[in-house]
Structure formats: structure tokens, C-alpha cells
Amino acid sequence: KSADVEDAAARIMNGKTLNAGQICLAPDYVFVPEGKVDAFVGAAEKSVAKMYPTLKDNPDYTSIVNQRHFDRLNSYIDDAKAKGAKIVEVNPANEDFSQQQTHKIPPTIVLDATDDMKIMQEEIFGPLLPVKTYKESDETIDYINENDRPLGLYYFGEDKAEEDKVLKNTTAGGVTVNDVIMHISQEDLPFGGIGPSGMGAYHGFDGFKEFSHAKSIYTQSKSKMVAEMFRPPYGAKTQKNLASQIKK
Template sequence: MDMQAILAAQKAAHLRDGAPSAEKRIERIDRCIQLLVDNRKAIEDALDADFGSRSRDATAFTDVAGSIGPLRHAKAHLRRWMKPEKRKTTPPILGLFGAKAEVRYQPKGVVGVISPWNFPVNLTFAPLAGILAAGNRAMIKPSEYTPATSDLMKAMFARAFSEEEIAVVTGGPEVGEAFARLPFDHMIFTGATSIARHVMRAAAENLVPLTLELGGKSPVILGRSADLEVAAARVMNGKTLNAGQICLAPDYVLAPQDKVEDFVQAARASAARMFPTIKDNPDYTSIVAQRHYDRIMGYVEDARAKGAKVVELKPEHEDLSQQEHRKIAPTLILDPTDDMKVMQEEIFGPVLPVKSYRTVDEAIAYVNGRDRPLGLYYFGADAAEQEKVLSSTTPGGVTINDVIMHVAQEELPFGGVGPSGMGSYHGQDGFREFSHRKAVFSQIKKDIGPLQALRPPFGPGIRKYLDSQIKA
């Protein structure tokens, strides 16, 4: 069955069956959870094969447990989310006579999901929590960069769902391009900003509403009051998880001028504790493909050639040029300048530029001089400085005294702003993102005089009403 036919079958099934009950939605979510539980080892194997070397524990944490959590949250709360939301009438006096206003949450129908290669399982199943909770059906196009995982997910879903409920379509860029042109009722794309522009153009052909979860250069601002040992441990953990191949990975650090060397030493100690070896360490993930490896190493060489100090945080005497897979040691780029590629492009690897600032206002101005990022991270104990950073910048989301962790909060919306994305999901915000919020107004049954006065022939009644409304 081709993509057009699958979409037509899903839309027809949606019209035939109507909005699913809470019990049906929960049952579909339970099937997703069971798929993750039953296929944990297969998922670990597939991702290890696709990356060349990927930490099994990291996969279990991010892609398996990290997917079950959102699904369980949606299952626990969707009955409450589904309830109509009462609103006040305008003017309020209509409510006194029995008029009612409410918002009803209705499934949109069929949602297209284009998921990426960096966390292919999580970034398929986490959106499904909101998609299924809202009562929709789904078509999924996973990444061609992780073919073993994509094929596994296709087989997994085929075992647990009919093609009318959830269907997976695999293939290369030409399949992805055709998928993005389908007339879905909503589409969510997770990936690079450059690809999102093409997806948005394709979706525009059918006016398909979009959720875009992109990325960009998420900054870390180290306040003068920051505990540098704690900050370095948390920043380096975020930068080395999945070898930095995370849309929310800290992309560069802004540190007080006199604290840069202290941060470097703390980062070195933190990396050594986490990774006493790298080359044959199963905890340290490879870069997914040779072209990405070459791209990241090209950023490092470009920075070196333009005068930056490059600090590799790798065990002494360990030669990473002789290895089976594409591992890159945690690497700091000190004194980077804005003409370096590492300060212009999203890195998506374990390379971390460290730039100094004199005042926090200077750091804020640097962040605001660039595209709005998906995440921002502030470390410090100065409440006034923290509030200045929060109120003066506009990232998609913020984590204070850690990195990335706001994405794990199911009660917070997750999304970008401008070049880092549009729309948001997770928890109730995901339910609402994938629902049609239908406004329903019920007028009073009795045709009282004030309502009659609003119809021609116009007379003193409507003029009195207009005089009461048209005033400062």
C-alpha cells in the first residue's frame, strides 16, 4: 500500500469510527508501552548497529525509559484532559440567562511524524503520547540514517497496530519529501532547521498545521556565583550524552573572564571521571555517520587554523585516529571568534566552545545577537542575575543549574521559538497541540428583548447598547 493509500485509509477509519473513547486511547498507549518493554534489547542492538557504537545504558535511558515516561503520563491524565473546558460568556449577563461557552478537544485526525536519527525511538514514541491521547491516528517516517532502528520500528508497530491506526513508512530523502507533501491533519517534524524550511514549504501546499522541533546553538551562561565543579560536571554530561548529538546539547559556554581556566580544569576532571578511556569504552557513543564525523572535525580544524586553543579531554596516549568507529573525544575550543564555523553552525557533537565575558549584560547581548535557541542554561546562586537572564532572553525553554533537563518535565511545554521551532508538546500541552480546540457557544433558548434589539429594524435598543460599548 502506498503512502497516499495509507493516509486515505486512516482518514476514512477516523471518519468511520469517530473520536475514540478514553478506554481506546489508553489501550493504544498501553500497546506502545508494551512494545518498548518487549523490544528493549532489540532497540539497544539496533541503535548500537546504526551508530557503530552506542551506549546500551544511554539507549535504555533516553529511548526506552525516556519514551515510557511520557506515555504513562498521558495515560494517567488523558481523561481529565479530554473534558470540555468551561469559559465565561460575553457579555457575562448572557450566562446568567443560561447561555454557555466551552472549548471541546477533538482529534484532528491523522498526524504525520517525521522523526530524526539522534534519538529515533524516543522522538517517535514521545510525540505519540500526545497524538494518541488526543485520539488521533499516525503515519511515521523515521530517519534513513538509522536504518536498522527504522526497520525495527516498522516491524514493531506492524505487530501491535493495524495500518489504519499507526503505519511506518521507510525510505530515503525522496520518500521523506513525498511524505512531507501529504495532506495530513497535522504534522510534527524533529530535525535540522535547514530541512525544516523544506518541510514547511511542502506542508504549505496543503496548509497542514506544523509542530517543528529544531535546535540551534543553546548557550550556557556561567554566573560568577556558579559552583564550577558542579556546573562542569553537568555541562560535560550533557555534552557527552549521545556524544553531543542532541538538539538541546549545550552548544557553547559563556564564562566570566577570570573563571575560564577554572572551568576548563573542572571540565577536564569531570570528563576523566566519566570516561577514563574512550576508544573501547561502551559508555561513549560514536558519531552516527562519516559525513557528520568529517563535519565536526572540520569545525575543530577551522577553529585551530583561525587561532583558537583546542583542548582535547581524552586519556593520555589514547590515539583516536586508530579506531573501528567514529569517536571524537570531548573537545573544548577556547577563545573562539565569530568567524569560526564552530560559532556559526549547530555543532551536534562533543565539541564545546568556551567564550569569556566581562559582565552578564555582555553575555545576554551575545545570546540575543543570534537566533533564538531551543534551550538556555544558567548556572549560579544570584537570584537577581538569574532573573535578569530569564527576563532578557527568549529561548524555547530554560534549565537552571543543569542542562537539557527541562525536556524531561512532562508538565512543561517543550518547543522552540523561530529558527529553533514552533509549537510545543509534552504532557497536556502535547494533547492540546494535537487536538482541535473547538469553540462551542450555546445561546439562551428564549428570544428576549435585548437579543431582538440586535436585529433590524434597528432602534433605540441597539443605540443604547452601542453607546455603552463605544467609550474609552
């Protein structure tokens, strides 16, 4: 709630439109405080217009990789619309995308997104951004924890207590505060997922450890007592030794 909505929207839309959202760390959805949705949408439209005055023939705005994924993303929009979502197409120059061979999809904000929509169930990997609203930060924490562990979590705001609460009570592969994606660019921070979002981590020293094998080497003591204490027959002496090692 303490975030600068205009700045946050600009950073989020930059991450969502970079390579047309075809980045593993692109935000999959955004939580916006109730009462600030219109401000967020307006700021998002403004930021996209500044970055991409046009989209269709603009080499800065990326195409979807192929027809299959182009159709998949459009099916998410159709499904969300059919289930009651409000679709906001961010198209600064009002270009016609109905007849085009480049497989471009304008940045699309999906308002009133619900969990029964495909866009909230599948990895998007495209320029579609569902928006969910909340009253208290606890709602966002509960939602994150009820779903698969994310590869990236992004907190926007200046409320340090709230920031600590969110970060301490959620689990994610990595976190960027007041921006998106950028934790991957820090070579001194391990990068990786957790659970469904990935296994292991790399970058810097953590990468060296991840892709190396620590070989264990143990040299046994020459003491016969150490070797013989594990050999049968086992009797009262063994029981006494075991009893001495067990805390009651």
C-alpha cells in the same frame, strides 16, 4: 560568576558527552567569566576523565552517527583552529584517534571562539564545546538576544538576582538552572522551542492541548434585534450604534 566552577563543568560536560553531544538539548556553547577559563577547562578535563577513563574502545562513549557528520565536526575544529581558536582535546588516556573505524571524536573544548567560526554558526550536534568569556552578565544577555532563540538555556550560579535578570531578559524554549538538559525530563513542564528552535510544546497537559483541537461552537440568540442590527440598509441608527461602541 557565583557558580561552583568544578560542579558546573562536570554537569556541562556530562550533557555535552551524553550520546557524544548528539542530543538537541546538548549545550552549544558556554559563557565563562574572564579569569575562570583555566579553572573551567581543568574541571572539564577532570570530569571527563572520571566518566570516561578511556574513549576509543569504551562502549559508554558514543560514536558519531556516520562518516558525513564525523567529517562535518572535524571541519568545524579545523575551521576554528585556522581562525585563531585554541583547541583543547580532552583525551584522558592519550589515545590515537587518527586511524579508527568507529567515528569517535574526543570531547573538544574550543577556546577563544568567535562568531565568524562555523562552530558558532551551525548546530554542532557533537562533542565540541566552544567557550566565550564575559565580564558582566549583561554581555551574555545581549548575545543571547542578538541570536536565534535557543531550545534550551542553562544558568549556573547562586546569585538569585542575577538569575532572575538573565531569565527575565532572555527568551528560550526552556530553562534548566544549575544543570543542563534536565527540564525535558519534567513531565509537568511543557517542552518545546521558540522561533528557529521549534514550534509548540508537549508533555503532560500541555501535550494534550497541543495535539488536540478545541472546536468552537456558538449558538446565536433568538433576538431579532441582534440579527437585524447587522443587516442593511445602514443609516443614522447604525451610525448611532457604532458611535456608542467607540471610545474616544
